[in-house]
Amino acid sequence: MQTWLVGGAVRDKLLGIPAKDRDWVVVGATPEEMLAAGFTRADADFPVFIHPQTGEEYALARVECKTGCGYKGFEIHAGPDVTLEQDLKRRDFTINAMAMNEDGEVVDPFHGRDDLQNGRIRHVSDAFSEDPLRLLRAARFTARFHRHGFHIAHETHRLMQEMAQSGELRSLTPARIWSEMSRALSEPNPEVFFRVLHSSGALKDVFPELANCLGADARSHQALPELLETLALVAKQTSDPVKRWAALLFLLHQCDTS
Template sequence: MRIYTVGGAVRDGLLGLPVKDRDHVVVGATPQQMQALGYRAVGRDFPVFLHPETHEEYALARTERKTAPGYHGFAFHAAPDVTLEQDLARRDLTINAIAQHEDGSLVDPYHGRDDIAQRLFRHVSEAFVEDPVRILRVARFAARFADFSVAPETNALMQRMVDDGEVDALVPERVWQELSRGLMEQRPSRMFEVLRACGALKRILPELDALWGVPQPEKHHPEIDTGVHVMLVVDWAASQGHALPIRFAALLHDLGKGSTPADEWPRHHGHEARSVKLAEQVCARLKVPSECRDLALITAREHGNVGRAFEMRPTTLVTLFGRCDAFRKPQRFVDMLRAAECDHRGRTGFEQRPFPQAAYLEGALKAAQDIDAGAVAKQFQAQPQKIQDAIHAARSDKVAAFVALHRPASA
């Protein structure tokens, strides 16, 4: 029996990065031997065991064979005669197909160290085409390792997979899993760059893919291209360390511009309403969690209003708060303001420009919250139909006092 550390732990160690999780492959062993040593079996499709003390995963060396479309269509073979090289051959990229023995020596049959040195994502073998999830993984790795590029032959292979319809076999849950993980990396835009280059973005997120080549007014968007703008927005969100719901909202906020008739370019009147409909479409198709979906829809609808905050009357501001359910869910409203700030700063030359609208609206909301709605309602017990209007008026008075003190004189 020989045990090796494999995959990301070896790769990250060679890159000088912190190693978080360690996976191991065991060559020359049977399930019975593993259990006799105290390992606990957890694998459903193939033999995987947890170490009795560290609880790290140990998988028996295996080969795999494609049996059906999609990423579930595989048959696995694990036996003591499966070699380490055979196990490594089924992996996606050469940089993930390096093994390290317990004595520290490396086994690198597919020259992964060379590709690390050259900062290249290169497929191990033609078997890459058998699993469409690998396209998403390469794109996600590009977001994590921003100085790596996809080898031309690997991009050609991914293009072939798209053309052959392999990407269409991906289930929504897996697409969302990989996209959400990629959004949380340091440069999310790289993920979408890789997906566009091989044609996969048009199949996975056609609503987003439609944004490239769509112009915007240069005065407000020096980068002009809407797709470029959205990538700047998500990268700004990442640079600020924002949570996934904010990053996802940043990604979807301008989808409606992709459906603006060309004869109306570069203006995009009414794009917010179209953005909401398209964002709903994306969220339903990918089965996006409600926290991410709800913030994305609110941001798509209201990000323009946030930018116009100083122009709004106090009563209109209170209506905005109500429409966003901000009195019940104030943190979600604040998160929407963060996403709107990403929209503002995600423009060429705007990165350091102030965005006082966010703090202004947050302060106005706190002012509106500073009334006793129950006490107001009690005053109108005999006229319940007037309660909502009375609460709205009381909140508007509080916001008016705040506006008088905090709205810029130039607004």
């Protein structure tokens, strides 16, 4: 049984940013062995366990297989036969697909550290397109790391455009869309979130009112449309997502009445 720190905690550690949470993956263990070690189940149907001392979540290494449409169409296999690299391969971006052991050794099969150094948000594999929510996550991470010079890799942006054209975004529930959007409004550059969604063609499905207001021309322009420029100015004045959301709605109203 091997335990690895994975995902955003490793990414942020390498960037020198304090990590908000820590995610752990356990390789080579069965559910029975986890329970025998004092862990408790976090979910009856999912291979995630709660550490008896820290209360942190530890997930068994797993692989996922697409079986249907939308974000629910997946089968999961978790077991001692699943390798660390297989678990990392199912993740969204290379910068989130690294693992670190207790000695500080980093396992980086998809060159996430190189992408960190070059400010690239790049998908791990074409399986990225199997979950339409990942398109919104790409936009949100760009909004988070924009001030550090991050951008979406060209090949990832092309894949996002294909995802938007496929219509799978329409399988997302309003609750999932709102969850990502509300988190994006808390990021340092929320205007970038909407800019990325618009340039990929996704905004018309997740926020059609804003897409109509921005217009088709804004998708190809390098400069921010005036509405998003104003949102960027508001974001510099307040970090309160409620105030940012109120400002965005006001700007939309101004657009509708102009």
